[in-house]
Amino acid sequence: MKYDVIIVGAGLVGLATGYHTIKKNPSSKVLILEKENDVAKHQSGNNSGVIHSGIYYKPGSLKAKNCIEGYNSIINFAKEYGINYDLCGKIIVATSNEELTSLDNIYRRGEENGLKDLKFLSREEFKEYEPHCEGVKAIRVPQTGIIDYPGIAKKLKELFEELGGEVKFNQKVKNIFEKKDEITVITNNYEIQSHKLISCAGLYSDKVTKMTNSENDVAIIPFRGEYYKLKEEKKHLVKHLIYPVPDPNFPFLGVHFTRMIDGAVEAGPNAVLAFKKEGYKFTDFSFNETMQTLTWPGFRKIVAKYGKTGLGEIHRSLSKSAFTAALQKLIPEIQKSDLVSGGAGVRAQACDKEGNLLDDFDIVNKGNIIHVRNAPSPAATSCLSIGDKISDLIQL
Structure with a gap:
């Protein structure tokens, strides 16, 4: 052939x-x-089903360029072929005054990437969109949506x-x-x-x-992202998409709330080192793939950079109470009993020999x-x- x-x-x-x-x-x-x-x-x-707006990415990067172009292409594709999608928008919420500088930086980056109609919201204003959410200030991103990938x-x-x-x-x-x-x-x-x-x-x-x-x-370091789902009777707590201000010391977006295209509401994901490249459960393990990760020259440097944060992610993986506490920063009403096990995905993150996670x-x-x-x-x-x-x- x-x-x-x-x-x-x-x-x-x-x-x-x-x-x-x-x-x-x-x-x-x-x-x-x-x-x-x-x-x-x-x-x-096995992703969150989100149509990303491009607000987070460095202007001029491949991520920024392709996300903006891809955003329009995928919406047009969905329209043409009847794929279910919804441009429901999202809010990015600063839960403390210490996060306001980072929130401002995200807003500026969104403007530099050409996003229109971004809007800062006071606590009173963002509660009009998400009445159960708490924080001090937010950005409304109307371009963000959900889709059937x-x-x-x-x-x-x-x-x-x-x-x-x-x-x-x-x-x-x-x-x-x-x-x-x-x-x-x-x-x-x-x-x-x-x-x-x-x-x-x-x-x-x-x-x-x-x-x-x-x-x-470069080597692929697999990070598992685990989700919970809100019980049916608690889905009303989330109207659209609610994201935290990302931790600048960790290259992931943090646990958030996502209304899915099928009507479910997901909470998550965390970002846990996986011991198998297709390891969707904590107990999934491959000796060869784990050794490939542990012996990669850059891995020790990752541990030095992100070890403390990584241990926190593992704790949240093993402790539903810890996972719930992270979600309560955005929606204080959420209780552990409101969460049922959801799915998981594994993110393929490239890492160079110097321990840099390719952005x-x-x-x-x-x-x-x-x-x-x-x-x-x-x-x-x-x-x-x-x-x-x-x-x-x-x-x-």
Whole structure:
């Protein structure tokens, strides 16, 4: 079997890349390989379902550019193909005066990224949006919404196949060999040739990258995000989306409240080091993958930087009371009994050898091979923009 392009990974970024590639090159043979039995089985299908506005990201970064472009693209896509979404807006709440400077910085960053109609809200004003929320000041972000990302993934697959693309499931990539203008991909069932290769392997992006670049200088550190859901009778406590001001000492957004597209209300996630790349439960463990994390040169530096905060995240993972206390900073009425177990996702966070958690998307283009090495949030919102840009790099 020989193809013009092979794409590894049927998450949102891989599917969007395949869709744009074959749309621009209708006579090409494009194959997507996926080790699972369906699309969007990991990050793409286990996220919070939020359409991100781009308010947090450094102006000019790949995250900022692709989030803004991807935001418009994904809304237009949802409109065109009847995917359920709701631009319900969110508030970012400072719960203490100490957070006001950070809140101001977020507002300015949003303006620099071109967001319109952002608004500072006093306590009395934000209570008109979220009457059960507490704090001293907030930002109203009208662009933020919620969407059915698994539905987006299924539609992308359908359109990709209608255009002549092919998807093979249950195909785990074992190795990749490059020789002149031909790339050979070995899976558990096939040996497949291609002129070009794009890897969008998410949690295993480092492993796939190493198959063609032994000097790959980043590793994926998996962080599990665990959610609770509000009981049916307590869903009225959250009208839209409520976020805290992020901890500047930790590269995640903090536990928040999200009204889901199916009507449920999620509370979370935390950010706990996972001992397995697809470890959705605290007890999930892989010796090899844990050792890969612990022996990565940058990991000890991560522990030095974020160790205290990380221990707090583990405590919240093991203690429902601690998790509830974090949520009560935003909604004091929430009680432990109001929370029922929800799902979990695992975030693929790239880390370099110096212990820096890569803050931006990271895409390496070398010869006939492109590796997406780091695509955490807001990659779901940005997927159509990322896929469009990657497809422009493939000169068929």
